Amino acid sequence: xxxxxxxxxxxxxxxxxxxxxxxxxxxxxxxxxxxxxxxxxxxxxxxxxxxxxxxxxxxxxxxxxxxxxxxxxxxxxxxxxxxxxxxxxxxxxxxxxxxxxxxxxxxxxxxxxxxxxxxxxxxxxxxxxxxxxxxxxxxxxxxxxxxxxxxxxxxxxxxxxxxxxxxxxxxxxxxxxxxxxxxxxxxxxxxxxxxxxxxxxxxxxxxxxxxxxxxxxxxxxxxxxxxxxxxxxxxxxxxxxxxxxxxxxxxxxxxxxxxxxxxxxxxxxxxxxxxxxxxxxxxxxxxxxxxxxxxxxxxxxxxxxxxxxxxxxxxxxxxxxxxxxxxxxxxxxxxxxxxxxxxxxxxxxxxxxxxxxxxxxxxxxxxxxxxxxxxxxxxxxxxx
Amino acid sequence: xxxxxxxxxxxxxxxxxxxxxxxxxxxxxxxxxxxxxxxxxxxxxxxxxxxxxxxxxxxxxxxxxxxxxxxxxxxxxxxxxxxxxxxxxxxxxxxxxxxxxxxxxxxxxxxxxxxxxxxxxxxxxxxxxxxxxxxxxxxxxxxxxxxxxxx
Numbered sequence: 001x002x003x004x005x006x007x008x009x010x011x012x013x014x015x016x017x018x019x020x021x022x023x024x025x026x027x028x029x030x031x032x033x034x035x036x037x038x039x040x041x042x043x044x045x046x047x048x049x050x051x052x053x054x055x056x057x058x059x060x061x062x063x064x065x066x067x068x069x070x071x072x073x074x075x076x077x078x079x080x081x082x083x084x085x086x087x088x089x090x091x092x093x094x095x096x097x098x099x100x101x102x103x104x105x106x107x108x109x110x111x112x113x114x115x116x117x118x119x120x121x122x123x124x125x126x127x128x129x130x131x132x133x134x135x136x137x138x139x140x141x142x143x144x145x146x147x148x149x150x151x152x153x154x155x156x157x158x159x160x161x162x163x164x165x166x167x168x169x170x171x172x173x174x175x176x177x178x179x180x181x182x183x184x185x186x187x188x189x190x191x192x193x194x195x196x197x198x199x200x201x202x203x204x205x206x207x208x209x210x211x212x213x214x215x216x217x218x219x220x221x222x223x224x225x226x227x228x229x230x231x232x233x234x235x236x237x238x239x240x241x242x243x244x245x246x247x248x249x250x251x252x253x254x255x256x257x258x259x260x261x262x263x264x265x266x267x268x269x270x271x272x273x274x275x276x277x278x279x280x281x282x283x284x285x286x287x288x289x290x291x292x293x294x295x296x297x298x299x300x301x302x303x304x305x306x307x308x309x310x311x312x313x314x315x316x317x318x319x320x321x322x323x324x325x326x327x328x329x330x331x332x333x334x335x336x337x338x339x340x341x342x343x344x345x346x347x348x349x350x351x352x353x354x355x356x357x358x359x360x361x362x363x364x365x366x367x368x369x370x371x372x373x374x375x376x377x378x379x380x381x382x383x384x
Numbered sequence: 385x386x387x388x389x390x391x392x393x394x395x396x397x398x399x400x401x402x403x404x405x406x407x408x409x410x411x412x413x414x415x416x417x418x419x420x421x422x423x424x425x426x427x428x429x430x431x432x433x434x435x436x437x438x439x440x441x442x443x444x445x446x447x448x449x450x451x452x453x454x455x456x457x458x459x460x461x462x463x464x465x466x467x468x469x470x471x472x473x474x475x476x477x478x479x480x481x482x483x484x485x486x487x488x489x490x491x492x493x494x495x496x497x498x499x500x501x502x503x504x505x506x507x508x509x510x511x512x513x514x515x516x517x518x519x520x521x522x523x524x525x526x527x528x529x530x531x532x533x534x535x
Binding site: 018019021022024025028041042043056058059069070071072073074114116117118119122123126127128129130162349360 | 387389390391393395396397398399400401402403404405408432434436437438439440441
């Protein structure tokens with residue numbers, strides 16, 4: 001298997017509305033930045049792998065077809081990946097596999113969502129005949145899972161508030177982040193409206209327009225890259241059905257299996273100790289402690305202690321979402337790739353103000369659907 | 385019992401056209417067609433944001449004529465209520481003077497019918513009096529007057 005490196009990273013300035021850009025302009029803002037970082041042009045790219053959330057979100061069917069020219073893919077292989085909210089992560093993994101399988105030297109991978117032009121909330125809640133309408137979007141779906149987590153773990157009520165504040169403070173250090181809330185405080189989060197108990201307004205992610213892109217390359221092609229590459233040490237994806245008897249939706253098996261496969265590939269036995277930073281898909285603040293357990297960073301029932309102890313803060317022993325995470329920018333299709341790309345920026349020493357000092361090994365994580373699709377990777381500053 | 389029920393999906397969307405198509409549409413408001421010059425020197429109308437061959441960002445917009453040549457067409461003898469004209473007309477690809485690509489619009493031949501249409505014929509835009517920055521600011525194309533042809 002060929003080694004695969006991240007030699008270029010680009011993202012848009014995420015915002016509620018990027019009315020200054022068409023969908024074409026949005027993906028190009030990220031793609032051209034990734035190419036510039038890699039010192040390449042569209043001509044140097046062998047193939048393009050693109051991902052976004054389901055077509056119903058923006059109402060554009062198979063948008064990869066009209067975006068082919070905009071991504072310099074004319075006459076080249078181009079592939080679309082579909083895995084709901086985890087798609088940004090699995091798209092990057094497909095691109096990485098095209099390199100590690102020795103098929104291509106340089107692959108451009110892109111993910112995006114233009115939520116201002118879409119109707120994500122209602123696209124997730126169609127009124128199917130013969131079923132009572134849920135009409136609650138993602139928050140309504142995940143709120144009972146969070147309640148179940150709080151009951152099982154006896155977590156104090158303010159854990160979600162702490163995560164919400166921590167991620168927004170991190171976002172202040174990230175020039176690309178959507179939410180900029182310099183005055184954010186626990187009191188402000190607690191005072192925000194309860195949307196889906198126990199999820200308050202400020203404990204949810206925003207709706208963002210944004211895109212993310214990376215250039216992945218073989219070891220040979222990485223030699224001529226102008227900046228230090230991030231090396232892909234491990235990739236894993238796992239899925240499980242939305243409903244089956246005995247399914248644990250709070251701590252899904254697909255997530256645990258995915259993490260186990262990932263650590264095995266990367267030679268990791270104690271993730272909290274061995275990883276220097278992680279960008280985890282946390283669209284509702286309570287998912288930070290939940291995923292800490294699912295990913296084996298904390299024993300079951302104790303993920304919330306990491307948050308309360310400050311372990312997940314930028315200065316803590318296991319910084320989670322130093323970029324501000326999904327809680328601060330959520331262009332759905334791109335959110336997973338942003339986690340992967342931010343992990344790469346950390347080990348390249350390119351994360352700027354939100355850099356985890358001396359980060360050598362970092363994890364990117366994405367999940368989608370009803371906590372059922374998982375994609376993860378580990379990148380390092382050294383060759384695997 | 386086997387049951388069926390209607391299932392209607394209806395969502396509200398928005399669209400932002402971006403700076404290039406935005407300029408094209410604004411041009412129509414001013415009775416002007418704008419094209420984009422590619423790196424190989426071709427003029428594409430309507431204009432794309434990037435070179436379709438190389439992927440490069442394009443920025444050189446140029447005005448083209450509001451008359452041109454029909455490159456292909458299809459006759460609609462019995463228009464329906466959502467058609468742009470409520471009389472027999474042609475859907476046509478029109479290559480405007482100075483452009484290298486043709487754009488889709490409609491041709492109103494005036495008096496007469498399909499016999500007035502031919503590939504290669506010259507047509508000119510008929511602008512609406514009230515224009516809002518939309519492709520329908522051009523009411524239709526119509527055969528160029530004989531004076532214009534012999535000009």
